Amino acid sequence: MHPSTSAARSVGLNKVYGAGETRVVALDNVSVEFRHGEFAAIMGPSGSGKSTLMYCMAGLDSVSSGSAAIGETEITTLKEAQLTRLRRDRIGFVFQAFNLLPTLTALENITLPLDIAGREPDQEWLAKVVAAVGLGERLEHRPSQLSGGQQQRVAVARALATRPEIIFADEPTGNLDSRSGAEILTFLRNSVRELGQTVVMVTHDPVAAGYADRVVFLADGRVVDELTAPTADAVLDRMRRFEAKGRTS
Numbered sequence: 001m002h003p004s005t006s007a008a009r010s011v012g013l014n015k016v017y018g019a020g021e022t023r024v025v026a027l028d029n030v031s032v033e034f035r036h037g038e039f040a041a042i043m044g045p046s047g048s049g050k051s052t053l054m055y056c057m058a059g060l061d062s063v064s065s066g067s068a069a070i071g072e073t074e075i076t077t078l079k080e081a082q083l084t085r086l087r088r089d090r091i092g093f094v095f096q097a098f099n100l101l102p103t104l105t106a107l108e109n110i111t112l113p114l115d116i117a118g119r120e121p122d123q124e125w126l127a128k129v130v131a132a133v134g135l136g137e138r139l140e141h142r143p144s145q146l147s148g149g150q151q152q153r154v155a156v157a158r159a160l161a162t163r164p165e166i167i168f169a170d171e172p173t174g175n176l177d178s179r180s181g182a183e184i185l186t187f188l189r190n191s192v193r194e195l196g197q198t199v200v201m202v203t204h205d206p207v208a209a210g211y212a213d214r215v216v217f218l219a220d221g222r223v224v225d226e227l228t229a230p231t232a233d234a235v236l237d238r239m240r241r242f243e244a245k246g247r248t249s
């Protein structure tokens, strides 16, 4: 889509929570770039700053200093209303909890962001997304009539419906068994490969990270490494090294 530009970028990003005794440096000078058409994973031990990085880069949380951009738009200086619009129009989100509306059907949940934005759906695109979700007749079912994996597929389709510049997914397989998790990861993988989407996913799981094109590793709020074309084994091996280092330092 935009091969030469980045989909999201941070430069020298810092995020500090609290003050005095309770001060926590969640992000320490993080510079990272996610390219258009890339499926990237963010990994690291618990508390390393993965969710904070995602939230700051997606304009869901404020930064303490440094810069964060979506495409060419610097987001740290935007006013709340502008940020809301940017999130609505340019970003898709998938969370660990599926966050579907219980009174709407699966299909209505998928098209909800378009309705909220008052946008006419791109019918061709929507048809592709709906076909990719693979729910068939269950599209008319309500979330409570769907399995966890099916509900999360609806949530991914909802994120795709507006054809956002980038999708941020926070532990999208965290609530799923391994088979449903694999379906979601394949769906995300295909949305990048076949539909040209850009996905950044926070995960704990080396198997999930193995679906990505690239893994960025965080430790203590810093980017400490990255791996291109990762396998689950290579990711696990890297994680073990950081954890061993953490114990000795």
Ligand SMILES: Nc1ncnc2c1ncn2[C@@H]1O[C@H](COP(=O)(O)OP(=O)(O)OP(=O)(O)O)[C@@H](O)[C@H]1O
Pocket: 017, 018, 024, 025, 026, 044, 045, 046, 047, 048, 049, 050, 051, 052, 053, 204
């Ligand atoms: N709202 C908050 N107030 C104070 N400290 C916070 C807040 N949110 C996060 N932190 C702290 O910032 C650090 C990074 O947290 P973050 O949730 O980004 O880590 P994570 O790598 O996503 O962890 P996990 O894998 O356990 O979800 C942690 O030390 C955490 O305790």
